[in-house]
Amino acid sequence: MLEASQLECVRGDRRLFAGVSFRLEGGELLNLQGKNGAGKTSLLRMLVGLAQPVAGEITWRGEPIRKLAEDYRAELCYMGHHNAIKEELTPLENLLASARLSGEPLSEEQALEALYAVGLAGREDLQAKYLSQGQKRRVALARLIHERRALWVLDEPFVALDVAAVDMVAGLIGAHLQRGGLAVMTTHQAVTIPAGAVREYRLGA
Amino acid sequence: MNNRLINWFKFASPATFYPLAGKMIPWFVALSVVFGVAGLYLGMFVAPTDFQQGEGYRIIFIHVPASWMSMFIYLVMAFWAALGLAFNTRLSGMMATALAPTGALMAFLSLWTGALWGKPMWGTWWVWDARLTSELILLFLYIGFIALQSAIDDPRRADKAGAVLALVGVVNIPIIYFSVKWWNTLHQGASVSLTKSPSMAATMLWAMLLVALCFWMYSIAVALGRARNIMLERERHTEWVRQLLAGKES
């Protein structure tokens, strides 16, 4: 469903990678490996359309993602390095606002359910700036629970999480794959995903 | 027919364009000198002395062509910018970046010669008439473009950002000119425009056209030269640049 062919990335003067090709089907997770600076984040940003490859093409269900534009974006969920939450809003307000901005219907109950599921019960009405790094990350991850998107693109999702949270997220990814979803992920940690087929792709040497 | 289509995109590659530009530059320099000599001769020696302004007026043979060129270069810059955004060709961005300093130079030259003309005429080094004020704003637009591109490290982002700015500028220039004219007529009803002469003798027009052509050829030559430098700098890691530099050293 997701296919990348002959992707090439140039950052400033350096050619980070070239000839990157892979195919991903439903139920599969692509674990992107590579040293620091190999271009993993750049590749993920290309997959979601934030960055343009110098050469090569990315297709979703056979159509180039540039052509699909909004339709493609409606099926994907991207989590980058930043948490993408506003510090002055509470976790509850953050979830409700981002759902409204995406045009997704989300009731307060559903938002609270998602926040409880990521372990933020009792913190949902505290402005995010008072939360710890790990807690802020959990707010960001709450999206994975209430949004039903086919493709998850996760850039180092386990950073700042404690062991219990890491297991929880791994479980979420596994459940997503079992439902037929796809995921592309980079992580430096050795994590076992309880379900779905995990493939590895190495960037650079 | 097919061959010609393919050939255009071949020249869009810096590796092909670099030597081609190198061959063209001497021709443009030569043309520039020819036009310049002809135009200045006409302007300085043949055109009649102005009955009101004496010999000092002759500076318009530099002032007016410089104004025309400053405007024309901005349009060409915007054209290359639009091309680069539409087709994502690297060369278009380089051409736009190469043209900007020359455009700014023309604008500055126009302002400076305008001031030199104004001093003996009106006694002040500057006059806030519509033409000069619009020219000043055009200079600001050029400087903004150059400043934006120098603030961005990534050449691709710099090209695209500059392109958006150039296109926004191009759309705004008529609006700015109109508003400045409006402002000028409101506040200074009776002032005389620096370039409004009762009648333009044919020789004067010819002289201005020739000098304009001189500036045009000069601008092309300089822009091509600058573009070549930009190409070398940006593509220094590619094969063709390495071979070129190796060839030079031997």
Next chain:
Amino acid sequence: MLDLLFAVIARDLKLALRRQADLVSALFFFIIVVSLFPLGVGPEMDMLRKMAPGVLWVAALLATMLTLPRLFGDDYRDGTLEQLVLAPQPLPVTVLGKMAAHWLTSGLPLTLLAPVLGLQFDLSADGLLVLTLALLVGTPSLSAIGAIGAALTLGLRGGGVLVSLLVLPLYIPVLIFGAGAVDAAVSGLGFEAHLSLLGALLAGSLFFAPWATAAALKISLE
């Protein structure tokens, strides 16, 4: 479409209310700059009265410029801008919402404060009225056009000054018609033409600026 617009405006307004310092500092900047002019040119009322339209408008322009970096800056730094760009929604509409919220938190307060400052320059009642009207129609254009500059300079060093360099030349038509309107009102001439031109500029910028800004955002995020 409207839903998205209101969602963006609601979110940004809520954020602005919780971060009041930004709101208030722009207003104080406006007051201070306006007060600098009499200090610079002398307190003679006749001269100040003549300068008033220009001074008030220039100060409003500068105060607006000051608030531009935070139009997209905060969202850029915490990653929410990326999510806005990735949302399955038309980006120009989202951008329009941000421009509207920006105006509500900068242009509108300036417009409401201006007549009070106009009194310091002994502007007539007609002048004050037209000043308010002109600012009301003109300041939204400033938010719209300024957004383009803010989007182009995201994350660059020298951000604030660079934005000013890019955007101030584009503000000149608004300045000319805006100050011209007040001048005309004070001299008893017709100011309708000026206001219509300001209206035309507003319509034009509301139509084109969101597209240009959306394109600039995508370029800056690459």
